[in-house]
């Protein structure tokens with residue numbers, strides 16, 4: 001039976017430390033660290049994520065500024081808000097919750113956030129710094145949280161075969177870069193990958209970020225592997241990961257639950273990015 005990686009508990013510890021740093025910032029500067037959170041439209045999952053992020057801000061003595069825009073808002077209005085927040089001295093981080101409505105080009109919108117305030121690390125400058133291994137950029141929250149979870153096992157990443165299933169800009173690509181920076185041998189798989197099972201079976205570290213419920217089954221997992229489940233799939237049986245937890249837990253060495261694994265770590269890392277950003281000004 002695998003050891004369960006308790007993301008909720010690890011995130012709680014990180015938030016305790018952040019609350020101390022944020023309070024110290026306020027004592028020194030006379031103002032609170034501020035995070036602007038923009039949500040467009042009525043996507044129910046986004047509403048839950050944003051609520052969690054705002055609650056976590058309160059807990060860490062970070063001021064959250066919440067902007068809820070109508071589904072029909074045009075890109076120019078959204079960009080105008082971003083430009084205003086870019087100039088606001090009390091705003092240290094800006095986050096645009098994804099996905100945006102189909103009529104808005106996410107890449108165009110994200111590129112308007114000043115890279116110094118890009119709490120999500122999605123701007124091309126920050127993604128580029130990660131790619132080049134340059135210090136000082138903001139690293140995307142979920143990938144950063146995944147690395148923390150892997151490190152919490154105490155198992156060295158160096159030299160291990162890490163297999164990432166999924167190639168999104170938010171998770172798959174940046175987590176592959178971080179694993180590479182930590183000296184793993186990295187394979188990125190996706191929907192066109194042939195013989196997927198042969199590849200996942202050789203993974204010492206398996207990161208599942210495909211968005212398909214119970215996609216990774218026990219027969220695809222090497223005994224003793226570290227299995228990180230990034231999935232958040234809403235099914236008729238409730239919230240469900242990309243990993244078939246009940247069978248995989250008997251094969252893996254370590255496994256993250258859904259919920260309570262990667263999700264809370266993403267929120268903690270968002271706050272970490274915001275506090276780091278405020279301190280570096």
Ligand code: GUN
Pocket residue numbers: 095096097098099120141142170266
């Ligand atoms: N949608 C799904 N994950 C994320 C995330 O980490 N940040 C933002 N802004 N939107 C998301």
